[in-house]
Amino acid sequence: METPKTITKNAFATALAVLILMLLVATPLFAPVYTTILLTGILMNMTIAVSWTLFSGPTGYISLASAAFFGVGIYTSAVLGMALPFPLVIVLGALVSGCLALLVGMLTLRLRGIYFVMFTFGLVELLLHFILWWELTITGTTGRVVPPMPNTTVFYVMLLILVTLVLTVSFIRRSRYGLALESVGENQEAAAHAGVNVTALKVIIYAVSALFMGAAGAVIATRWTYIDPKIAFNPLISFMPVLMAIFGGIRPLYGPIIGAAIFTYLEEFLITRFPYHYMLIFGIIMVVAILYMPNGLVGLAEGIWKRISRRTHADT
Amino acid sequence: MIITILDVVISGLLLGGIYAVTAVGLSLQYGVARVLNIAHGEFIMLGAFITWFLYTAQGINPLISLVISGPVVFVVGILLYRTLFTRLRMISPTPGAFEGNSMLACFGLLFIIQNGVILIWGADIKGYSYLAFPVDFWGAKFAANRLVTLAFALVICLVFYLFLSRTRMGKAIRAAAQDPETAGLMGVKINQVLALCFGFGALMAGLGGGLISISYKIQPSMGLEYTMIALIVIVLGGLGSIPGSLLGGLILGLVGSIVTHIEPGLALVAYYVIFMVLLLARPTGILGR
Amino acid sequence: MPILEAKGVTRYFGGLAAVSNVDFDLRQGEILGLIGPNGAGKTTLFNLISAVISPRSGSITFRDREIVGLKPHEICRMGVARTFQTVKVFSNMSALHNVLLGAYFGRQDRMATTDAVSEATALLEFVELAEATATPAKDLTLASQKRLEVARALATQPEVLLLDEMMEGLNPSEVVRAMSLVKRIQERGVTVVMIEHVMRAIMSVCDRIIVLHHGAKIAEGTPEEISANQEVVEVYFGERTDAANI
Numbered sequence: 111m112e113t114p115k116t117i118t119k120n121a122f123a124t125a126l127a128v129l130i131l132m133l134l135v136a137t138p139l140f141a142p143v144y145t146t147i148l149l150t151g152i153l154m155n156m157t158i159a160v161s162w163t164l165f166s167g168p169t170g171y172i173s174l175a176s177a178a179f180f181g182v183g184i185y186t187s188a189v190l191g192m193a194l195p196f197p198l199v200i201v202l203g204a205l206v207s208g209c210l211a212l213l214v215g216m217l218t219l220r221l222r223g224i225y226f227v228m229f230t231f232g233l234v235e236l237l238l239h240f241i242l243w244w245e246l247t248i249t250g251t252t253g254r255v256v257p258p259m260p261n262t263t264v265f266y267v268m269l270l271i272l273v274t275l276v277l278t279v280s281f282i283r284r285s286r287y288g289l290a291l292e293s294v295g296e297n298q299e300a301a302a303h304a305g306v307n308v309t310a311l312k313v314i315i316y317a318v319s320a321l322f323m324g325a326a327g328a329v330i331a332t333r334w335t336y337i338d339p340k341i342a343f344n345p346l347i348s349f350m351p352v353l354m355a356i357f358g359g360i361r362p363l364y365g366p367i368i369g370a371a372i373f374t375y376l377e378e379f380l381i382t383r384f385p386y387h388y389m390l391i392f393g394i395i396m397v398v399a400i401l402y403m404p405n406g407l408v409g410l411a412e413g414i415w416k417r418i419s420r421r422t423h424a425d426t
Numbered sequence: 427m428i429i430t431i432l433d434v435v436i437s438g439l440l441l442g443g444i445y446a447v448t449a450v451g452l453s454l455q456y457g458v459a460r461v462l463n464i465a466h467g468e469f470i471m472l473g474a475f476i477t478w479f480l481y482t483a484q485g486i487n488p489l490i491s492l493v494i495s496g497p498v499v500f501v502v503g504i505l506l507y508r509t510l511f512t513r514l515r516m517i518s519p520t521p522g523a524f525e526g527n528s529m530l531a532c533f534g535l536l537f538i539i540q541n542g543v544i545l546i547w548g549a550d551i552k553g554y555s556y557l558a559f560p561v562d563f564w565g566a567k568f569a570a571n572r573l574v575t576l577a578f579a580l581v582i583c584l585v586f587y588l589f590l591s592r593t594r595m596g597k598a599i600r601a602a603a604q605d606p607e608t609a610g611l612m613g614v615k616i617n618q619v620l621a622l623c624f625g626f627g628a629l630m631a632g633l634g635g636g637l638i639s640i641s642y643k644i645q646p647s648m649g650l651e652y653t654m655i656a657l658i659v660i661v662l663g664g665l666g667s668i669p670g671s672l673l674g675g676l677i678l679g680l681v682g683s684i685v686t687h688i689e690p691g692l693a694l695v696a697y698y699v700i701f702m703v704l705l706l707a708r709p710t711g712i713l714g715r
Numbered sequence: 716m717p718i719l720e721a722k723g724v725t726r727y728f729g730g731l732a733a734v735s736n737v738d739f740d741l742r743q744g745e746i747l748g749l750i751g752p753n754g755a756g757k758t759t760l761f762n763l764i765s766a767v768i769s770p771r772s773g774s775i776t777f778r779d780r781e782i783v784g785l786k787p788h789e790i791c792r793m794g795v796a797r798t799f800q801t802v803k804v805f806s807n808m809s810a811l812h813n814v815l816l817g818a819y820f821g822r823q824d825r826m827a828t829t830d831a832v833s834e835a836t837a838l839l840e841f842v843e844l845a846e847a848t849a850t851p852a853k854d855l856t857l858a859s860q861k862r863l864e865v866a867r868a869l870a871t872q873p874e875v876l877l878l879d880e881m882m883e884g885l886n887p888s889e890v891v892r893a894m895s896l897v898k899r900i901q902e903r904g905v906t907v908v909m910i911e912h913v914m915r916a917i918m919s920v921c922d923r924i925i926v927l928h929h930g931a932k933i934a935e936g937t938p939e940e941i942s943a944n945q946e947v948v949e950v951y952f953g954e955r956t957d958a959a960n961i
């Protein structure tokens with residue numbers, strides 16, 4: 111199983127990752143503020159994309175609730191940011207998101223995937239309506255201010271969250287639970303008959319993915335500083351990880367990371383050039399990508415690589 | 427007291443009529459063509475905007491312009507199915523993959539249609555006044571436009587029900603919904619039927635949108651909420667059951683009217699509570715198999 | 716004491732009784748054959764035992780414990796494993812990983828990784844798939860995939876193994892190989908119930924046979940008794956049986 115080729119491939123990938131990590135850590139020290147802020151945005155999108163892929167990739171259950179978990183993290187920061195220290199707020203943001211995901215999972219994941227998609231689709235709008243109503247009728251506040259954090263702090267914390275996420279995903283994928291996840295995606299019934307508690311596995315992994323989205327939200331709130339329900343719960347954020355996965359491909363770990371990087375650059379480019387058209391353009395890109403790139407750009411590249419290597423090993 | 431109840435009930439039926447029309451459309455698209463069209467609300471919004479535009483710019487009576495807005499959205503639906511979804515059908519390895527891919531494609535469509543409309547007409551709230559005078563019914567006052575909307579919604583549902591049960595095409599659709607393979611073997615041109623179903627679904631959405639524009643204000647972002655409601659209605663009525671969607675729509679409309687009467691702004695939350703109860707107790711819905 | 720027992724098990728699909736008031740008991744260590752024409756309710760009975768579906772009425776007990784109402788993974792961990800009529804392997808996973816999954820999750824105790832890997836490797840050898848350890852399951856032949864499914868089921872350390880048409884689609888030499896595998900499974904101490912249409916296999920391998928027809932049990936006995944049973948012969952009259960006749 112672990113051939114010499116895969117061992118060197120892994121060593122190379124790890125070395126590359128460590129190198130990139132070191133570069134990232136050094137960046138705020140010599141790069142302009144704009145770069146740090148852009149990179150924070152990229153790291154944030156990567157976190158959401160990788161978290162989303164952790165669950166939806168292997169199981170095939172498409173979650174459209176990323177914006178809800180992210181928004182809950184933001185709102186936790188908004189509500190508690192004044193009262194509690196920053197690290198605690200992040201942890202709480204993660205936990206509240208995780209609990210929401212547990213609830214959603216327990217309600218929907220024992221049923222067919224279609225119910226899951228439908229329920230998660232409306233979750234963002236639901237939370238938005240509910241919190242708007244609550245703030246209007248009960249608390250009387252609209253809009254909250256979050257104590258701001260310096261850009262470099264936000265950057266490093268986001269980086270820390272992403273690295274923790276990547277390590278967690280890597281650990282899960284290599285463990286027996288990663289195998290179980292894969293088997294559930296291949297054939298849920300067979301997995302259940304081999305002893306896998308399919309529902310519990312799905313619910314727990316879903317909650318884990320939400321933890322990181324919540325944490326990312328709690329962090330970024332300190333840079334946005336002014337938060338109201340419409341800002342926190344933005345449906346576009348549910349759309350992003352799906353698009354990033356389509357770009358980058360679902361299967362490998364680095365797929366959504368590459369997809370997120372492409373997406374964020376594309377977003378920056380389009381927002382500055384076509385401030386009124388960029389969402390329309392994203393929609394078009396998404397439809398085109400689904401039609402012509404079912405395995406994403408990474409899958410496309412892998413396909414090309416396979417064809418090349420097949421030609422050099424024609425006798426296999 | 428009775429007047430209040432009457433008020434709430436009739437408002438509920440009004441709302442329910444619209445929910446029913448739009449949900450039937452989604453039920454056709456998911457139940458037969460197997461496309462979970464989460465851009466459904468955008469087709470509703472499109473119908474609403476076309477009607478609004480024709481009335482404010484050209485002075486065309488909104489009820490009459492249903493004859494225009496409906497078919498336009500119908501054609502858009504058929505074209506989309508013929509191009510986009512047919513290709514997706516070809517490249518998807520399994521039916522499950524097709525459902526997933528088409529749902530994601532609809533996600534893309536959502537952004538395209540919504541932002542397209544924003545670019546053409548702007549993002550703010552629009553509205554117009556049509557038949558906005560009150561009508562007296564046993565002491566309770568109702569806006570004439572809402573009564574007309576209810577009547578039209580019921581007529582549309584009735585006509586559609588007759589279409590499904592009496593006409594050859596309607597029977598072909600029902601056959602395709604039950605068992606596409608056998609239907610195909612019995613001579614039903616499946617691809618045509620599927621495209622038509624998707625188109626009819628869009629048609630219902632467009633008509634529903636037109637009716638909505640008569641009584642309510644509209645804006646490009648209105649679609650999402652209607653999609654959510656249509657999804658809840660088809661789960662409530664039972665996935666794949668068209669009479670179920672009608673029934674579910676009316677029930678949800680009544681619930682919405684009651685909740686709005688007690689505590690405005692919580693209707694959507696109430697719908698989701700119903701959704702959660704369904705998922706816990708009876709996911710197959712009222713008339714579902 | 717029978718290791719698996721069913722009493723009055725009934726299941727309807729729509730208005731039709733797929734399984735109708737079936738009683739049977741399974742004795743430890745035996746190979747029990749379950750035969751009957753298509754649509755007789757054999758796979759439905761398996762599905763009821765492994766909790767894919769639940770019975771309208773009746774009880775199914777394993778070692779005197781009621782298993783109706785449990786979930787499939789719970790029943791597997793208790794010691795009842797099965798294979799499927801349409802083979803359900805994990806296509807994109809290697810043969811070893813397929814079996815490993817059973818070793819990791821299907822047993823009552825938790826196995827350490829190295830132990831699980833050696834157990835899975837040993838099982839692949841047992842089903843004569845040792846050369847295919849790293850092969851993705853989708854690249855295996857149908858016969859190999861069926862043996863892989865058996866290996867995965869055995870990895871869960873079952874006391875009872877339900878085999879659903881293990882020999883369907885196999886050529887005569889593959890059938891012989893499969894028959895010897897079933898015997899070797901029995902030698903390991905696993906009690907087997909097998910649904911089969913290949914009469915030659917059933918008659919030579921099974922200790923006892925149960926015959927279902929239209930959801931009801933119409934006969935029960937040794938292979939000799941069953942082949943002499945008039946009603947059974949009539950039920951199969953005109954039925955095309957594979958490989959050999961009764």
